[in-house]
Amino acid sequence: MPHLVDTDILIDLTRDNQGSIEFIDSLENAWSISAITGLELIAGAKNKREVSEIGVLLAAYSTHHMTEAIERRAFELLLAYAKSHGLRTLDSLIAATAIEEGLTLATRNRKHFEMIAGLALDVPGY
Numbered sequence: 001m002p003h004l005v006d007t008d009i010l011i012d013l014t015r016d017n018q019g020s021i022e023f024i025d026s027l028e029n030a031w032s033i034s035a036i037t038g039l040e041l042i043a044g045a046k047n048k049r050e051v052s053e054i055g056v057l058l059a060a061y062s063t064h065h066m067t068e069a070i071e072r073r074a075f076e077l078l079l080a081y082a083k084s085h086g087l088r089t090l091d092s093l094i095a096a097t098a099i100e101e102g103l104t105l106a107t108r109n110r111k112h113f114e115m116i117a118g119l120a121l122d123v124p125g126y
Contacts, residue, residue, distance in 0.1 A: 003031040003122060004064065004098040004108035007040040012126075014041075014057065019126020023106070031106070032062035034097040036090050070096045077116060085115045095119050 005024070005112075009034065012020035024031070038058045045051045064070075073096035074089075081087035091112050098105040104120040107113060113121055 001102070001104045001120060003027050004094070004101065004103040005031050005033055005037070005108040006094060006109065007037045008108045009106055009124070010037060010041065010057070011044070012108075015052070017126070018125065021122040023126055027106070032064055032103070033058070034094045035063055035065045036093045036097070038063065040090060042119065063098050064101055066097075067100070070100045073100050081115055087112070087116075107121060 005027075007024065009020050013024060021075070038054070041054045042051055045054055055085050070093065071099040074092040076086060077095055078089065082092075091109075095105060095113055097103070098120070099116075099118055104122050105113060106122045106124065108123060110121065110123045113119060
């Protein structure tokens with residue numbers, strides 16, 4: 001199944017983490033990102049140079065944008081998991097994107113997502 005790669009793995013990739021590079025390479029071309037990941041990367045950038053580099057990175061990869069179905073699913077996920085498990089808004093949108101697009105979510109943040117019914121996870125061990 002194709003993968004939706006979470007922000008944490010892309011951060012590792014931008015830091016030239018060998019494990020993340022090998023993981024991404026193992027996916028070949030069967031992966032994409034959520035537009036929300038782009039927002040998270042820009043929010044975490046330290047300066048304009050990093051923002052520019054992130055823009056180049058994001059332009060190189062297939063990106064899933066928000067749809068009404070994704071927004072509705074994220075709302076349902078927040079209702080189900082925000083108070084009981086601490087699911088946050090941006091993570092709900094990323095998880096909803098994976099579910100609605102039929103993708104496996106690749107993340108190192110198992111704790112943020114493991115409680116979500118119907119979400120396929122791939123947690124790389126690097």
